[in-house]
Amino acid sequence: MGLHRGHRARPLEWLAEKIILLISLTAILVVFLIFLFVGREAWPVVIGATNSSLAQEYQEIIPPEDFARVPPARLRQYLGLTRQQFEQMDEETLKDLMALRIEAKAQMPDDPDAELNTTEWRYLLGPHQWTGYDRPAYIWQPVSQIHKYNLVPLFIGSLKTTFVALLFAVPLAIAAALYVSQLAPPRAREWLKPGIELLSGIPSVVLGFFALIVMASFFQALFGYPSRLNAFVAGLALGLAVIPVVFSIAEDALTSVPRSYTEAALALGSTRWQAAWQIVLPAALPGVFAATVLGFGRAIGETMVVLMASGNASIVSGNLFDSTRTLTATIAAELAETVVGGHHYRVLFLLGALLFAVTFISNLVGDLVIHRLKGQLEGKR
Amino acid sequence: MTASTPTAPPAPPARRFRASTFEPVSFFCTGLTGLATFLILAILALILGNIFLQGGAGLSPRFMFGNADKDMFDVASAGVWPMVFGTAARVILMTLFVIPIGVTTASYLTEYAPALSPFTRIIRGAVNNLAGVPSIVFGLFGLGFFISAVGGTLDVFLYPDSPKPVWGKAALIWASLTLAVMTLPVVIVATEESLRAIPLGLREASLALGATKLQTVLRVVLPQALPGILTGGILAVSRAAGEVAPILFTGAAYYMASLPQSLTDQFMDLAYHVFVLSTQSPDIEKTRPILYGTVVVLLLLTFALNLVAILIRARVRRNLRRLA
Amino acid sequence: MKTLRARLLILASACLLGGSLLADITVRGSDTMVILAQKWAEVYMSQHPGVKIQVTGGGTGTGFAALQNQQTDLCNASRPIRPQEIANCIKAFGRRPKEYRVALDGLSVYVNAANPIRELTLAQLEQIFTGRLRNWKDLGGPDAPIILYSRENSSGTYEFFKEHVLQGKDFAAHAQTLQGTAQVLQAVSRETHGIGYGGAAYGAGAKHLHIKKDADSPAIEPSEETVVSATYPIARSLFIYVNPALEKGDLAAYLKWIRSDAGQAVVKDVGYYPLPPDARAR
Numbered sequence: 001m002g003l004h005r006g007h008r009a010r011p012l013e014w015l016a017e018k019i020i021l022l023i024s025l026t027a028i029l030v031v032f033l034i035f036l037f038v039g040r041e042a043w044p045v046v047i048g049a050t051n052s053s054l055a056q057e058y059q060e061i062i063p064p065e066d067f068a069r070v071p072p073a074r075l076r077q078y079l080g081l082t083r084q085q086f087e088q089m090d091e092e093t094l095k096d097l098m099a100l101r102i103e104a105k106a107q108m109p110d111d112p113d114a115e116l117n118t119t120e121w122r123y124l125l126g127p128h129q130w131t132g133y134d135r136p137a138y139i140w141q142p143v144s145q146i147h148k149y150n151l152v153p154l155f156i157g158s159l160k161t162t163f164v165a166l167l168f169a170v171p172l173a174i175a176a177a178l179y180v181s182q183l184a185p186p187r188a189r190e191w192l193k194p195g196i197e198l199l200s201g202i203p204s205v206v207l208g209f210f211a212l213i214v215m216a217s218f219f220q221a222l223f224g225y226p227s228r229l230n231a232f233v234a235g236l237a238l239g240l241a242v243i244p245v246v247f248s249i250a251e252d253a254l255t256s257v258p259r260s261y262t263e264a265a266l267a268l269g270s271t272r273w274q275a276a277w278q279i280v281l282p283a284a285l286p287g288v289f290a291a292t293v294l295g296f297g298r299a300i301g302e303t304m305v306v307l308m309a310s311g312n313a314s315i316v317s318g319n320l321f322d323s324t325r326t327l328t329a330t331i332a333a334e335l336a337e338t339v340v341g342g343h344h345y346r347v348l349f350l351l352g353a354l355l356f357a358v359t360f361i362s363n364l365v366g367d368l369v370i371h372r373l374k375g376q377l378e379g380k381r
Numbered sequence: 382m383t384a385s386t387p388t389a390p391p392a393p394p395a396r397r398f399r400a401s402t403f404e405p406v407s408f409f410c411t412g413l414t415g416l417a418t419f420l421i422l423a424i425l426a427l428i429l430g431n432i433f434l435q436g437g438a439g440l441s442p443r444f445m446f447g448n449a450d451k452d453m454f455d456v457a458s459a460g461v462w463p464m465v466f467g468t469a470a471r472v473i474l475m476t477l478f479v480i481p482i483g484v485t486t487a488s489y490l491t492e493y494a495p496a497l498s499p500f501t502r503i504i505r506g507a508v509n510n511l512a513g514v515p516s517i518v519f520g521l522f523g524l525g526f527f528i529s530a531v532g533g534t535l536d537v538f539l540y541p542d543s544p545k546p547v548w549g550k551a552a553l554i555w556a557s558l559t560l561a562v563m564t565l566p567v568v569i570v571a572t573e574e575s576l577r578a579i580p581l582g583l584r585e586a587s588l589a590l591g592a593t594k595l596q597t598v599l600r601v602v603l604p605q606a607l608p609g610i611l612t613g614g615i616l617a618v619s620r621a622a623g624e625v626a627p628i629l630f631t632g633a634a635y636y637m638a639s640l641p642q643s644l645t646d647q648f649m650d651l652a653y654h655v656f657v658l659s660t661q662s663p664d665i666e667k668t669r670p671i672l673y674g675t676v677v678v679l680l681l682l683t684f685a686l687n688l689v690a691i692l693i694r695a696r697v698r699r700n701l702r703r704l705a
Numbered sequence: 706m707k708t709l710r711a712r713l714l715i716l717a718s719a720c721l722l723g724g725s726l727l728a729d730i731t732v733r734g735s736d737t738m739v740i741l742a743q744k745w746a747e748v749y750m751s752q753h754p755g756v757k758i759q760v761t762g763g764g765t766g767t768g769f770a771a772l773q774n775q776q777t778d779l780c781n782a783s784r785p786i787r788p789q790e791i792a793n794c795i796k797a798f799g800r801r802p803k804e805y806r807v808a809l810d811g812l813s814v815y816v817n818a819a820n821p822i823r824e825l826t827l828a829q830l831e832q833i834f835t836g837r838l839r840n841w842k843d844l845g846g847p848d849a850p851i852i853l854y855s856r857e858n859s860s861g862t863y864e865f866f867k868e869h870v871l872q873g874k875d876f877a878a879h880a881q882t883l884q885g886t887a888q889v890l891q892a893v894s895r896e897t898h899g900i901g902y903g904g905a906a907y908g909a910g911a912k913h914l915h916i917k918k919d920a921d922s923p924a925i926e927p928s929e930e931t932v933v934s935a936t937y938p939i940a941r942s943l944f945i946y947v948n949p950a951l952e953k954g955d956l957a958a959y960l961k962w963i964r965s966d967a968g969q970a971v972v973k974d975v976g977y978y979p980l981p982p983d984a985r986a987r
Contacts, residue, residue: 016595017493024489026482027507027569030562031514037525038518085796097795104788109873132835132874141875143766143858144867153878175417183411184418192418194691199425201687203623204516205652206676209659210428213672217895226852227881228896240428243421273407294513301515303626308659312857312882323881328517332629333884335521337766337859339793340529340774352521356514363513367506454740544798544950550776636743636760638750646729647759661762661885663740664909 038356041349045119052147052343053117058105064095109145118147119343125151140314140325142334142344149347153314157231157324161306162299164235164320165242169299170292172239173246177291180247181254182262182276193251200244208308211237216309225321229311232320237305246295253287253370254280256377283377290369297362301355303328327351432680436673444674453636454663459671461678466640467553467648468682471632472618474557474644475564480614482561483568484603490569491576492598512566516626523559523631528552547645554644556632563627564617571616575609575697576602612693619686623679625652635661651679730758730956734768734781735861736885737904738943741808741975742781745963748971756955765861772946773797778956780946783810783861784868794948802946807963809978811905811927812866812939813913815893822846824915824924827938830870833900836877841898853880854889854901862886865941866902905932906976929978943977 044050051057062070062078070078076086079097089097108114111131116123127136130148138152180192215237216228225232257280265275281288311323312333331348338345447460486504494501532549540547579602587597603610625633634647635657641648658672659665665672732742739762746758761777768780773793786802794802814830816822822844825833832838833851842848855876856863867873883889886903893899894910905913905927915924918938931937947960962968969979 010593013593013595020485020489020493023482024486024494024504027486027504027511027565030565031507031510033526034514034518034522037530038521041521041525081796085799088799089795093795093799096801097792100788100792100795104792107788130875137878139875139878141858143864144875145873148875172417172421175414176421179411179414179418183414192422194695195425196418196421197691198684198687199421201619201683202425202428203625203652203679203683205623205625205655206432206680207428209655209672209676210432212659213669214431226850226896226898228892229881240424247421271404271407273404273411277410297513301513301517303515303517304656307884308656313879314882315878322879325882328515328626331517331521332626333857333882334859335524335630336763337770339770349521349525352518356518359513359515359518360510363510364506366513367509453743544948545775545778634759635739635762636746638746638757638759647731647761657762660883660888661736661739662887663907665887665891666910 034356038349038353041346042353045124045343045346045350048120050119050343050346051117052119052149054108054114054146056115056117058101058108061102061105062098063102064098067091067095067098111146113146116146118149119347124149124347127152138316140330142347143337147344149343151351153316154325154327154330154351156316157306157310157314158300158326158328160231160318160320160324161235161238161310161326162296164232165238165299166292166296168236168239169242170246170295173243173295174250174288174291176243177247177250177254177288178276178281181251182280183272196247197244199240200248202240203304204241204302205304205308207237207240208305211305211309223321227311227313227321227323229309229323230321231310231324234306234310234324234326235320237309238299238302241302241305242295242299245298246291249291249294249366249370250284250288253284253291253373256287256374257283258377284373286369286373290366290373293362293369294366297359297366300362301328301359303332307332327355331355429680432673432676436670436675436677439670439674440677445678454668454671456667456670461651461654461675463637463640463649464651464654464675465678465682467633468622468651468679470641470648471553471557471560471628471650472621474553475560475621476614476618478558478561479564479568479617480610483565483613483617484572484610486565487569487572487576488598488603491573492594492602508566508569511562512570514563516563516624517629519559519563519627520630522562523555523627527555527558528631550645551630551632551634551647552645553632553641553648556628556648559627559631560621560624563624564621567617567620568610568613571613571694572606572610575606575612578609578697578700579605608693608697612690612697615686615690615693619683619690622686623652623683625650625656628653651675651682655679730756730779730959731761731777732758732779732781733761733763733771733777734779735765735783735943736762736856737765737783737810737860737862738781738808741943741972741977744971744975745968748967749959749962753955753958756959758959764857764859765864766859769946772802772948775948778947778951779960782944782946783941784865785942785944786946798948798950800949803949803952805945805947805960805964806942806980806984807945808943808969808972809932809980810941810943811932811937811978812862812902812941813905813907813927814900814902814916814939815890815911816900816914817893817897818910818912819897820846820912822914823912824917826917826920827870828919830916831872831874834866834871834876834880834902835874836879847898849898852896852899853877854892854896854899855880855882856886856889856903857882857884862903866939869939869941870902904977932978933981 060078075094079094113131127138129136130139138150139148140150140153141148176196180189184192211233216233219233220228261279261283262275265279306326307329310326310329312325312329313323314325315322331351335348338348444460445465446462447458448462453459490501490504528549528551532555535548536543536546583601583605584597587601628650632647633650633653637647637649654675655672658668658675662668739760742760746760750756750758765782765784768777768782769786769790771777772780773790775797786804791801814825829844834853838844839851840848841851867876883892886907889901889903890907890911893901913927915926916938917924925931925937927937932940945960952960972979
């Protein structure tokens with residue numbers, strides 16, 4: 001849109017235009033920065049440059065008495081100090097640091113697993129026979145003597161809650177979209193649509209609160225399962241967050257199917273339902289698919305609902321009534337306690353980067369599909 | 382929310398055709414979809430009903446404007462004023478960042494950008510993408526970029542001698558900036574929609590009278606689009622007001638004795654307070670009235686804003702329909 | 706801040722950008738202590754109107770991380786600092802953080818009021834929380850699965866329990882992770898077959914088990930007397946850590962006040978146990 005040749009361009013106009021262009025690049029810049037800054041923190045884990053092995057960390061011990069005998073450069077490397085830090089420390093502090101390493105080594109668990117670098121990909125994704133466990137297992141126990149960073153329980157948790165949410169939200173939202181856009185009397189449509197969209201105005205922390213305080217007790221009384229907070233409750237609450245997303249997009253796609261389709265069908269003697277079901281819905285199917293994909297993106301990225309209502313136990317189980325821990329809740333619950341730059345911190349950023357990648361792809365797919373659909377329908381009109 | 386997709390121009394209301402014959406399957410299925418619609422609205426009503434019935438009673442001027450400095454867990458004296466203030470501060474600050482950038486981007490996309498160039502498509506793609514990024518990832522971004530990178534750098538230059546970071550820590554400004562980044566697409570999409578609704582003739586008339594393009598955009602197009610910009614701003618505010626995940630690491634405080642005094646202070650927050658009260662209160666049963674009251678205040682805030690936005694938008698669309 | 710120019714520059718930028726250089730004390734860390742810390746802050750501020758204190762929870766791990774990342778002045782901790790954490794602090798600000806013992810606490814094990822079990826040994830607790838014992842009938846209770854409630858792993862209570870009751874072993878994966886002690890208590894009060902743990906100060910709604918050190922020793926109830934005398938097997942000290950460079954002026958006065966009779970009276974109000982006078986010195 002917009003006219004391309006107005007008045008003769010003046011220097012000020014030219015400048016303003018360039019500034020506007022620059023500012024409008026913010027969106028691209030931000031996506032790029034997110035990618036860069038989340039990715040940067042996660043990258044060492046991706047390429048295997050982090051090491052959480054306690055045994056290797058404390059393999060070498062230089063007693064403080066040997067302070068004078070070790071060359072400074074060697075000592076600096078041994079204590080893991082930057083040049084600046086090293087220069088600012090006096091002898092006493094350095095000796096103190098050396099003594100602390102001995103203390104830390106003494107507290108190191110006597111466990112063969114202390115040898116392992118648990119941030120390697122095979123421990124991040126594969127099962128391992130940890131000391132004290134009966135069989136090889138997928139364990140997420142980052143605050144433990146041996147930091148166990150297996151991501152599988154978290155993937156399962158996220159997928160489980162998302163699955164329940166979509167199973168609940170998608171049929172409901174699409175049926176409602178079909179009704180509101182095709183079948184409802186026009187007068188009802190006027191208030192039905194904003195009414196359902198009002199659901200998106202409920203903050204997710206309030207949905208989480210509602211799930212935690214009201215829904216959890218209600219469904220436990222109804223079904224009598226043991227864990228009050230579980231994937232099922234969290235998924236239902238999550239579904240409430242997904243419904244408006246799916247509804248809006250699906251309704252939009254259904255509405256953009258030209259009226260002439262419906263009118264032709266009705267003229268041929270079909271009922272409104274038949275026209276909606278057999279003509280409009282198939283024509284808008286890609287849009288409905290896109291709505292589902294975008295709903296998936298919303299569900300898997302939602303944090304507060306699952307943090308509050310899922311029970312947050314990192315179990316590998318297919319049972320929907322077990323407590324479960326999701327990727328997002330893990331980041332929210334654990335990030336504040338990590339030391340900036342430590343391996344736990346980096347693994348959490350890795351989770352964030354994975355989430356970003358998954359939602360990036362689902363958004364891309366959803367948008368492409370909608371874009372093509374709109375193009376097709378507008379072309380046919 | 383429709384924020385993530387460009388909205389199609391609404392079709393003109395068609396005259397209703399009456400199907401002459403009654404068909405049971407159609408009747409049944411129509412009923413089924415109607416039931417689904419009803420079910421969603423019923424759940425909505427149930428949630429709101431539960432919250433307002435239980436929380437409405439405790440709502441009083443004292444609760445709204447009372448300070449929490451006595452004891453924020455004491456039902457008789459706790460107030461939510463510091464949280465209301467904190468939430469208001471962060472969203473107002475956010476609009477200062479997001480509205481100018483969002484409106485400029487939207488103007489560029491509708492007024493300046495060549496419609497089909499790949500460059501424009503990349504911007505649009507980025508905007509749509511931003512709309513779908515999980516809020517917790519924005520929190521990570523705020524921590525990694527604003528606090529560590531920007532704040533850390535500021536500290537190095539401004540306060541090299543300070544024993545503790547001044548800018549490189551969780552603060553009101555970083556929370557607001559993080560939220561601004563998150564709500565950027567909301568503002569862009571809403572503004573764009575209203576810019577498109579302005580008839581081309583207006584622009585042509587302005588240009589024909591000798592106005593430059595910039596003058597046309599600033600004095601003719603944008604004032605006309607004001608309701609749309611307003612809608613975008615309000616939607617952004619209502620979305621941001623209820624978000625917790627992005628401010629979890631970037632600024633929210635569990636307890637503060639006084640209101641935030643500067644941009645580098647942390648703040649107490651309504652939405653975060655709901656989370657605190659439902660998970661970390663000393664006695665959940667006893668503090669439940671405060672919890673419900675806080676939820677009601679938060680909902681009133683976001684709902685009032687949403688309702689206003691929906692009404693304005695409905696009006697914009699009606700005008701648009703009339704013009705078309 | 707050596708020259709006048711630098712000071713002016715800072716002042717100017719503070720005014721310009723709103724950077725606050727007021728004497729704020731920020732407190733962060735243990736969730737167990739957050740209510741205590743908040744109460745201390747409230748009482749202290751009502752007596753010293755010029756001082757502003759800001760309290761955030763998040764867990765002991767969070768507090769130590771914040772101390773190392775220099776995001777807080779005081780770190781509340783419900784477990785002693787580890788050598789690795791001391792080393793990180795030295796790297797960050799060149800000194801060992803200073804440790805203050807500020808209160809005593811007993812860790813209670815909660816069960817539902819309807820649960821017939823009254824006492825357990827530490828070994829039984831270990832088996833329950835690591836998931837080896839999964840049914841109440843193995844402990845002489847009803848035939849029902851044991852529902853475990855644990856805390857988020859940033860919690861010092863979690864780590865203390867893990868270290869002192871589970872002997873360093875992992876919690877069972879099926880233990881539900883809750884964000885606060887109150888949530889654990891609430892869950893146990895609603896779930897007939899639940900078991901959880903948390904500060905003895907949190908009380909209402911659930912039964913506190915009597916704990917036996919081993920099968921032959923007497924079962925001991927968590928109370929002020931048993932915790933202060935250390936006869937209750939799961940008792941601990943609560944700490945505050947501080948960067949010594951910051952310990953002057955208001956902050957030093959505040960720390961001193963916390964360990965005074967007035968500060969220790971607050972401890973008792975909140976439901977923890979005050980330090981015996983002879984233990985306050987350090």
